[in-house]
Amino acid sequence: MSAVTVVLALLAALANASASVLQRRAATDEPDGGRGARQALRLLARLLRRPYWLAGAALLAVSTGLQAAALAVGGLAVVQPLLASELLFTLLVGGVVFGHAPDRRTWCAFVALALGLALFLAAAAPSEGRGTALSGRWPVTGVVLLAVVAALTGAGSAVRGAPRAGLLGLASAVCFAGTAALMKEVMGRLQDGFGRLPAQWPLYATVALGVVSFLLLQGALRAGTLAVSQPALTLGDALTSVALGCVLFEERIGLGGRVLPEVIGVLLIGAGTLGLARAPSISGAWDRARPGRGAVPGTSGVSGSAGNSAGAEDSGSSGKSGPQQGAARR
Secondary structure, three states: OOHHHHHHHHHHHHHHHHHHHHHHHHHHOOOOOOOOHHHHHHHHHHHOOOHHHHHHHHHHHHHHHHHHHHHHHOOHHHHHHHHHHHHHHHHHHHHHHHOOOOOHHHHHHHHHHHHHHHHHHHHHOOOOOOOOOOOOHHHHHHHHHHHHHHHHHHHHHOOOOHHHHHHHHHHHHHHHHHHHHHHHHHHHHHHHOHHHHHHOHHHHHHHHHHHHHHHHHHHHHHHOOHHHHHHHHHHHHHHHHHHHHHHHHOOOOOOHHHHHHHHHHHHHHHHHHHHHHOOHHHHOOHHHHOHHHOOOOOOOOOOOOOOOOOOOHHHOOOOOOOHHHHHHOO
C-alpha cells in the first residue's frame, strides 16, 4: 500500500465531496418548481448558469481522473475503501460552505468511520497486485457479478421501503465495485498505448456498468432513506472491491490474526457511515439548517457525488452522480 495511492484516493474523495457540496449549494438558490421531466430540464438549464454548479461539475471530472490514477498505481482493496472518506470530507466542506456546525453525535460518527478505515487498512495491508486481470478471469467474474446484481435487484423489486432501499443499495455497490475494477483494467492496458483502448472492450464495459450503477443508486434513494442505502453502498462497495482485487488482480490482504481487527474496522466503518448518513450535513438538510445563508426553505438539495453524498426521497433531495457513483464509484 503506497503513500501515492492513499493520497490520490483521498484527493479523489475530497474532490467528489466538494463537488457534491458546491452543486447542492447551487440548488439551494433555486425555488421548488415541482416535479416532472419538464421542470427537471428547466432546473438543469438554470443550474448550468450557476458558477457553483459548474465548479462542482469540473470537480467531478477531477475526481474521476484522480480515482483512475489511484487505481493505476494501487489496488482495489486500498482505493475503494478509502473513497468512503468522501462522507468525512462532505461533512467538513459542507460545514464551511453552509455554516452548519456538526453536533456531538455526528463527530462521533466521523471518528468511528475514520478509525474504521485506518484500522481495516492497517490490519489488511493490501498488496498492489497486477495491473491487469489474470487471463480468463473476467468472463466468469462478470457472469457472477451480473447474477448477484440481478438477484439483489429482483429481491428489491419484490419488497418496499427500507428493505428495498438496502437491497438496491447493495446491488449498486456491487456494480460500482465492478466499475472500479474495469477502470483499473483500462488503466492497466494503457501501457499498450492509448490508441488501442477504443478497440478494446473494457472501456465500453466501464461506461455501461457505470450507467447501470447510477440507475440502481437512484432506485435505492427513491425507495428509502439515505440511512438505509448508504451503509449498504459503502460497505458493499469496499468488501466487493477487496474480493475482486483478490480474484482478478492477485491482490492479497492479511489473514489469520489480522481478521479480528479487520472485522472491527468494518464494523466501525458501518457504524460511522450510518451515523453520518443521518447527519443534516450529509442527508440533505443543509438548506434548512441555516436558511439565512441563501437557502430557500423547502428546496431540494442536489448531490454531485459514487460515493458518494446523496439525499433521501423523504427529504426531497436527489442522489449521487459521480465517477464513484456515476462512472466508477467510488
